[in-house]
Amino acid sequence: MDKNTPTLTVPGTGAKIPAIGLGTFGSDSVDAQAVANAVRYALSIGYRHIDCAAVYQNEKEIGAVLKEAMDAGTVARDQLWITSKLWNDMHGEADIIPAFMRSLEDLKLDYLDLYLIHWPFPNYHPPKCDVSSRSPNARPYIHADFMKVWRKLESLVDAGLVRHIGTSNMTIPKLKLVLRDARIKPAFNEMELHPHFQQPSFVRFVQDSGIIPIGYSPLGSPGRPERDKTTEDTVDMEDPVLVGIARKHGVHPAAICLKWAVANGHIPIPFSASNRNILANLEAVCYDPLLPEEKRLLDGIDRNCRLIKGQVFLWQGAKDWHDLWDENGTITT
Numbered sequence: 465m466d467k468n469t470p471t472l473t474v475p476g477t478g479a480k481i482p483a484i485g486l487g488t489f490g491s492d493s494v495d496a497q498a499v500a501n502a503v504r505y506a507l508s509i510g511y512r513h514i515d516c517a518a519v520y521q522n523e524k525e526i527g528a529v530l531k532e533a534m535d536a537g538t539v540a541r542d543q544l545w546i547t548s549k550l551w552n553d554m555h556g557e558a559d560i561i562p563a564f565m566r567s568l569e570d571l572k573l574d575y576l577d578l579y580l581i582h583w584p585f586p587n588y589h590p591p592k593c594d595v596s597s598r599s600p601n602a603r604p605y606i607h608a609d610f611m612k613v614w615r616k617l618e619s620l621v622d623a624g625l626v627r628h629i630g631t632s633n634m635t636i637p638k639l640k641l642v643l644r645d646a647r648i649k650p651a652f653n654e655m656e657l658h659p660h661f662q663q664p665s666f667v668r669f670v671q672d673s674g675i676i677p678i679g680y681s682p683l684g685s686p687g688r689p690e691r692d693k694t695t696e697d698t699v700d701m702e703d704p705v706l707v708g709i710a711r712k713h714g715v716h717p718a719a720i721c722l723k724w725a726v727a728n729g730h731i732p733i734p735f736s737a738s739n740r741n742i743l744a745n746l747e748a749v750c751y752d753p754l755l756p757e758e759k760r761l762l763d764g765i766d767r768n769c770r771l772i773k774g775q776v777f778l779w780q781g782a783k784d785w786h787d788l789w790d791e792n793g794t795i796t797t
């Protein structure tokens with residue numbers, strides 16, 4: 465790890481996690497080998513945290529790169545932080561452990577640092593399906609079912625196969641129930657976070673609960689699939705306040721998004737397939753932090769603009785994507 469990379473300490477275990485990770489969702493445009501090449505380059509310049517998921521369909525290629533780096537002595541296993549996620553079509557009780565083992569095997573590891581439940585909804589939809597696609601088997605959040613999945617993740621911790629477990633795409637009311645009923649509390653919550661979508665009360669709740677927020681799409685996901693774009697979406701990296709601060713620091717606006725994330729205690733996981741951007745993103749969190757006044761200005765540009773709305777996970781009878789996010793503070797069923 466670049467000796468300047470900040471780390472956060474996980475409250476429950478004392479483990480250190482690098483404060484930036486490399487995202488590995490190639491969207492619809494970057495293929496598995498190109499993502500693996502990005503991981504190889506990232507490891508060579510000091511990244512030690514890689515955010516993977518079975519559904520990104522590139523864990524095999526990434527696993528080959530991890531093995532190569534460890535065999536070459538570039539990195540030791542205990543310096544790496546590798547996350548993976550259980551996909552929505554694997555919530556069945558008999559499916560969870562095999563899905564985990566498949567990720568472990570593809571990544572060529574004998575344990576993971578973090579395993580997340582990718583979304584709290586069981587469903588299946590084909591890769592690259594249209595935004596209006598609905599699975600007849602999709603279900604809303606059913607807490608008892610979620611806890612059955614969680615118990616399996618707890619058993620993976622007991623077995624020494626994963627060091628931490630966590631949630632993703634949750635809401636405050638859902639997480640409250642999980643915190644009430646979990647034997648092993650979630651150590652992390654992965655959530656969409658960028659200057660135009662700050663979720664301040666959710667982040668506060670997460671941090672006050674001893675959970676570390678991992679921020680996905682930290683740059684406002686400019687490369688997200690076309691199907692995930694709507695006319696209301698705003699562009700973080702074009703925000704005049706943010707652009708002004710970037711000019712003062714002499715950096716690309718992307719760097720300011722990442723400095724803002726770190727200043728707020730999030731762990732950003734930017735994706736890039738460009739060596740230049742991968743390096744710039746690491747440097748953004750290692751050097752030249754924001755001044756308190758700059759952080760304050762950026763905290764003020766929130767637009768509550770959710771980009772990853774999750775439309776395809778809607779169940780029959782649901783109104784629209786707002787139903788996934790419990791916006792009135794109670795779980796929508």
Ligand SMILES: NC(=O)c1ccc[n+]([C@@H]2O[C@H](COP(=O)([O-])OP(=O)(O)OC[C@H]3O[C@@H](n4cnc5c(N)ncnc54)[C@H](OP(=O)(O)O)[C@@H]3O)[C@@H](O)[C@H]2O)c1
Nearest residue numbers: 487488489680681682683684685687718734735736737741
């Ligand atoms: N838990 C979940 O449900 C969930 C959901 C979404 C995402 N994620 C995770 O979060 C990661 C990041 O999210 P994301 O991929 O949606 O969006 P993002 O990281 O906000 O944006 C990635 C895009 O920004 C560009 N970029 C990266 N660095 C740049 C720089 N320094 N200057 C200019 N442009 C730059 C990249 O293009 P280049 O390749 O050209 O650099 C890419 O198109 C994913 O890869 C995935 O691991 C998790």
